[in-house]
Amino acid sequence: MHRALCPVETLYVGQRSRGVLSSTVRGHLDTGALATAFDEVTRDQPSMRTRIVAAGDGFALAPLGEDERPRLSTVTGDLREAYARELNTALPVGGPVSRAVLTSAPTGDEHMLVISLDHTIIDGHSAVAVQNEVWNRYRALVEGRTGAASAPGGRQQAPRWPQPIxxxxxxxxxxxxxxxxxxxxxxxxxxxxxxxxxxxxxxxxxxxxxxxxxxxxxxxxxxxxxxxxxxxxxxxxxxxxxxxxxxxxxxxxxxxxxxxxxxxxxxxxxxxxxxxxxxxxxxxxxxxxxxxxxxxxxxxxxxxxxxxxxxxxxxxxxxxxxxxxxxxxxxxxxxxxxxxxxxxxxxxxxxxxxxxxxxxxxxxxxxxxxxxxxxxxxxxxxxxxxxxxxxxxxxxxxxxxxxxxxxxxxxxxxxxxxxxxxxxxxxxxxxx
CATH class of the missing domain: 3.30.559.30 (Nonribosomal peptide synthetase, condensation domain)
Incomplete structure (x- = not known):
């Protein structure tokens, strides 16, 4: 179930670098639908629901348990302060390699989604694609189009790991x-x-x-x-x-x-x-x-x-x-x-x-x-x-x-x- 990191990916473990994607929207937002959209993306992207663990002389990605996998967190507060907080919140080795936080202004009419992704599993292009896919899934849900089916019995399917470049x-x-x-x-x-x-x-x-x-x-x-x-x-x-x-x-x-x-x-x-x-x-x-x-x-x-x-x-x-x-x-x-x-x-x-x-x-x-x-x-x-x-x-x-x-x-x-x-x-x- 583990996926060994290649030597190139292992270099990023020590660097502890990450991509921080943010998108700010104005209007009515269905928080539940956005949480479901993020769940769908993490289900289809097994690397996003892992942690980094030691494996022999190197490191590997290990799947998180269902109760540990990243979920959308929602808070209310100032968007600028929330962004600064997310920029300074690490993705430590041993914890989830992805995080998503939705901050809504107290007025309820403006929202900011911040997705943080460990560089071990993404580059800039894939980070942007993940952010856009979350919004694509959200759009499909609120427009009444059926999302991807859940795994049988609600159980997480075995990961289909992407091959190292x-x-x-x-x-x-x-x-x-x-x-x-x-x-x-x-x-x-x-x-x-x-x-x-x-x-x-x-x-x-x-x-x-x-x-x-x-x-x-x-x-x-x-x-x-x-x-x-x-x-x-x-x-x-x-x-x-x-x-x-x-x-x-x-x-x-x-x-x-x-x-x-x-x-x-x-x-x-x-x-x-x-x-x-x-x-x-x-x-x-x-x-x-x-x-x-x-x-x-x-x-x-x-x-x-x-x-x-x-x-x-x-x-x-x-x-x-x-x-x-x-x-x-x-x-x-x-x-x-x-x-x-x-x-x-x-x-x-x-x-x-x-x-x-x-x-x-x-x-x-x-x-x-x-x-x-x-x-x-x-x-x-x-x-x-x-x-x-x-x-x-x-x-x-x-x-x-x-x-x-x-x-x-x-x-x-x-x-x-x-x-x-x-x-x-x-x-x-x-x-x-």
Missing amino acids: SELLPDTGRADTAAYLQQRVEHARKHPVHLVAYDAGEVDDPHIEVVRLTLDDEHTTRLRHTARRRGVSVHALICAALLSAARRRLDGDEPRTLGCLSPVDLRSRVSPPVPALRTVPAVTTHLQTLEVATDADRYELARTVHTRLGDFVASRDYVHEMRITPQIPGNPTLQLATVIATNMGVCPAPRPPRGLELVDVRLVPAREQYFPQAGRSPIMACAVSFDGRLAIEFPFFTACFSPSFMRTFRNELHAGLVAFADAAEPAPAPAG
């Missing part, structure tokens, strides 16, 4: 992977990256916070136009703006070696492709180092990021990168970056039924240990576009970076992206 990748040969690892270790040794120093100092109540950058429809569209005209991706433009903002927080004007870490989705790169709703972490990373001066040309930075990432994917080095993931704890510089730029691209937003208005939707990564004693670290930016509007989330720990520091960094990035957007060619005038 590392088992779906082609075999590259141990010698080739060893050579790739050696090359990566040597490059990291020759090109150590600079990190941004913490500014928070002593903090009485250290906790996770998040600042957010959003672009409206027009600026998001214009940013895409600029990317197309320059022959780069929106992700590359975001990375260039991040690197420029980070460089301004380092001393001197001369070029400094900065690192940019980008996730690479593997779901579409295996055969057959892995559906978004299959709850496995199906992602690896690409780290590149760049020499960045205070007056660096941001379009050149974007072009470099875009080209290198494209070459990494085209050469299928992402297979080697996935294979060497278990070596990262012994070689942490393999993922040491000045900025971490995740980019989910354009994602579908939840579709509540008629009578409920979707007010907001967010995806924020969080973890349990930010190591303030290190004195410096990468800055993380999580970009995702719901309904065509770009949002970038900056989660941080207040014992590392102060809220004012992160707001200033966010504002600089916003100005940089708006400048990119404003450089787009104007739309043609309507005929006539």
Whole structure:
């Protein structure tokens, strides 16, 4: 009944990272139907109703008993306070790897669903798919369409575990992977990256916070136009703006070696492709180092990021990168970056039924240990576009970076992206 974690998934056990999905709606909500919808999803996604347990030299997912499986919790209170509380509530090893909490405003006309999912069982795409599936099931229930049938006698069926993504990748040969690892270790040794120093100092109540950058429809569209005209991706433009903002927080004007870490989705790169709703972490990373001066040309930075990432994917080095993931704890510089730029691209937003208005939707990564004693670290930016509007989330720990520091960094990035957007060619005038 247990499902052993592959070496790549095992790495996430130590990282204690998770995805926090939130969707805020306005209108009348049937709490019972939403609880049933969440039950249906956890029944169909066996990984969501497990705990992490030790298994030999590694770890495994163990099914929870029926009385232990996650259920929708409902509370009444301030939505902002509830969100901050969920952002700071861990998913500890040994407990359920998923949690869902619905907070309703005292007035009863606004509600926020927060779903937290351990990174051991999800990546960004599957986390979004889980959130959307809960709303799909809810919509079907309140519209009178029959939900999936319960297991016979109300008993939980045996899990049908999703296969780890590392088992779906082609075999590259141990010698080739060893050579790739050696090359990566040597490059990291020759090109150590600079990190941004913490500014928070002593903090009485250290906790996770998040600042957010959003672009409206027009600026998001214009940013895409600029990317197309320059022959780069929106992700590359975001990375260039991040690197420029980070460089301004380092001393001197001369070029400094900065690192940019980008996730690479593997779901579409295996055969057959892995559906978004299959709850496995199906992602690896690409780290590149760049020499960045205070007056660096941001379009050149974007072009470099875009080209290198494209070459990494085209050469299928992402297979080697996935294979060497278990070596990262012994070689942490393999993922040491000045900025971490995740980019989910354009994602579908939840579709509540008629009578409920979707007010907001967010995806924020969080973890349990930010190591303030290190004195410096990468800055993380999580970009995702719901309904065509770009949002970038900056989660941080207040014992590392102060809220004012992160707001200033966010504002600089916003100005940089708006400048990119404003450089787009104007739309043609309507005929006539």
